[in-house]
Amino acid sequence: MIVKDKILEVKNLTHYYGEQVGCEDISFDLYQGEILGIVGESGSGKSTLLKCLSGQISPSQGMINFCIDKSQPLQDLCKISEQKKRSLMRKEWGIVQQNPRDGLRLRVSAGGNIAERIINEEIKNYSKIRNKALEWMDKTEMEKSRIDDFPVNFSGGMQQRLQISKILSSNPKLVYMDEPTGGLDVSVQAKLLDTITIIVRDLNVSMIIVSHDLAVVKFLTDKLLVMKSGKVVESGLTDRVLDDPQHSYTQLLTSSILQV
């Protein structure tokens, strides 16, 4: 059996918005190459959890330990400096926004969007940057000829692909996806999911995907957390949780999928 490295360790993570519970007492581990899904109804704390994990808000309590360097023990994200956190955000993490327009610079060409994360790694050679951008467009199955076009003129699916290639171009360790296929039609969704699976398996990156679409979760993830009212009510291997739901809410969730 291959022993995989632990990338992320979350312990008793809690966040309150004033008196209101955002998420409460959440603990899980994530290993390299693993894909974790978080499902739950609207307002169940999925996004709060994701924001805490990706450093956008600091949690009220608990620990988020992240593997910055393999040779060193995991470090608590709540304790590192803002500068370090920002540098992690630019290189080691990626956040794929639900709305690609939030994650892209719309007045910068597709190539320029990808270039930004490559330039962060101190590459100051134009041709190298451009070739790398082309390579990533190819990997995410975008037409290379559109490298100088602006994302405003792209379809929703293309924008999402661009966002994904932008983020993956810096070889991140961990990618957060917030409803990556929200707002896309079913056939585009299917193609995008295909691309994501291929690339992610290829690069061995870890991912945390927040979604309320059980089909997406079933297709992509290895492990699953089911959230309700800010708490994790059930967790385990995705197939186990979906095929044999134990908690009444998970049972409700799986039984409410529309059958075509």
Add this chain to the structure above:
Amino acid sequence: MIDGFNFAYLDEATKRMIRRTILKAICIPGYQCPFGGREMPLAYGWGTGGIQVTASIIGINDTLKVIDQGADDTTNAISIKNFFKKVCKIETTEDTEKATIIQTRHRIPEKKLSENQILVYQVPQPEPLRRLEPKEQETRKLHAYEEYALMHVKLYEEISHFGSVIKTYAYPVRTNKRYITDPSPTPKFDNPKMDFMEALQLFGAGRERRIYAIPPYTSVQSLDFEDHPFQIQTWDERCDICGSNNSYLDEIIINDKGEKKFICSDTNYCEKNLKT
């Protein structure tokens, strides 16, 4: 001096505040220091920042030269010069070598400046990242943490759309290998002059209330890519008046048929060239 005015128009407390800001700016080359900009008797955009800097550093023995687009005889230059004549009773000059303080808009004199001179720039927009990132809070963080990838994204964009970097003025520089700095709207032709310049360079932005500085003998590098190195403008023509082939040339349309001439933008340099 006219009655009712302090020397150099500003009151002493204000001058002291601006001098303190200037000292801070010199200590952190290229860093934009906020200061309490005062209202000046001319509109924003006409050099209120530069005038405040000049007013705070000028002394009774100073000789002032003011240029606008390199020329001594333009409206802005002449009115600023007259202003200081009125409120300081100091000597003014058109001769670059004789001046101890040179206030400028858009140009650095062609004549190499010396250690006992100060160059004061009038700056409209001190923040080089402003057009890329509109939030002040964010641009300050970008500077603080040296997150300058955005600036290279802009250069990348220009090369991929136009084949080369097309920015010809306010071409961003890196000061002392640290802060990315806006050289104010001077043509990129003047960027190499800023590198290890012997004179002190002070930048005042009145509307934006910022002062920054490049101390003498400080490295100033124009941003570029390894395979697209920084280049300055060149002309096939020579100056129509003095025949110079190494100064910054202005293109002048001389009649309705569209015929044109090229002449030096630095009028003092052109005159001296003509005499020798």
